[in-house]
Amino acid sequence: xxxxxxxxxxxxxxxxxxxxxxxxxxxxxxxxxxxxxxxxxxxxxxxxxxxxxxxxxxxxxxxxxxxxxxxxxxxxxxxxxxxxxxxxxxxxxxxxxxxxxxxxxxxxxxxxxxxxxxxxxxxxxxxxxxxxxxxxxxxxxxxxxxxxxxxxxxxxxxxxxxxxxxxxxxxxxxxxxxxxxxxx
Numbered sequence: 001x002x003x004x005x006x007x008x009x010x011x012x013x014x015x016x017x018x019x020x021x022x023x024x025x026x027x028x029x030x031x032x033x034x035x036x037x038x039x040x041x042x043x044x045x046x047x048x049x050x051x052x053x054x055x056x057x058x059x060x061x062x063x064x065x066x067x068x069x070x071x072x073x074x075x076x077x078x079x080x081x082x083x084x085x086x087x088x089x090x091x092x093x094x095x096x097x098x099x100x101x102x103x104x105x106x107x108x109x110x111x112x113x114x115x116x117x118x119x120x121x122x123x124x125x126x127x128x129x130x131x132x133x134x135x136x137x138x139x140x141x142x143x144x145x146x147x148x149x150x151x152x153x154x155x156x157x158x159x160x161x162x163x164x165x166x167x168x169x170x171x172x173x174x175x176x177x178x179x180x181x182x183x184x
Contacts, residue, residue, distance in 0.1 A: 002070030003125045004046055008173065009166035010121035015114050016169060018107060019046075020176050023097040028090045035074060035088040043098040045073040048174065050094025056086040066091065070170060075122050078104070097177065 008016065028034060028050070035041055037057055047067055054065040064086065067073060077084050078101060108115040 002068075002170075003072035003075070004070040004170055004173075005166040006125040006128070007072065007118070007121040007166075008169035010117040010124075011114070011169075012117065015117060016173055016176075018114075019097070019099060020173065020180060022103050022107075023099045023177075025177060025180075026096050026098055028094045028096055030090050030092050030094075032090045033087060034090065034096070035084045035086070037085065037087040038083045040083050041074050041077055042101050044075060044078050044101060044104060046097040046099070047071045047073065048095040048097055048177065050096075051091040052094060053089045053091045054086045055089070061087075072125070076126070079119075079122060079126075 011019075023046070025048070034045065034052065037055075047069055049069055052067040052071075052073065053063050054067060055061045055063050067088070073088055073096075074084065076082075108118060
């Protein structure tokens with residue numbers, strides 16, 4: 001499952017409106033490094049279009065994951081406030097929504113409901129990612145070429161119920177961002 005689906009399945013319409021209003025749409029040309037391993041970042045990113053490559057020095061810069069539309073980047077560093085553990089580079093021209101870390105942190109402090117929904121979504125997403133990683137290790141597929149998402153049939157009942165709503169909200173979010181761009 002795409003990270004954004006976990007997030008959109010938990011957030012309400014006002015939360016999504018806030019993300020649209022406070023996010024910064026950016027076009028990232030192929031080859032651009034969005035995140036450098038070990039260097040602090042000031043944004044959380046949502047991949048709207050395109051593809052990003054995740055590499056790490058631990059495996060000599062080999063690609064360990066590919067991120068596509070609907071993936072969120074920088075959430076681990078946002079949650080634990082540590083520098084990123086990987087480098088993220090645009091594999092093709094990509095469109096992202098960048099949300100300022102400080103603005104997001106302020107919103108989370110001021111709106112307890114938003115905070116609960118946001119952190120629950122991130123926790124579910126990171127849990128899913130960990131399960132995929134464990135499965136890859138069980139299969140001795142640590143190259144990153146195997147499964148990159150938890151199959152939908154392995155999601156909890158609660159997560160399955162929110163996926164239809166999340167997919168609808170993703171379409172809505174993308175339409176709203178496009179409309180917002182046309183206004184500017």
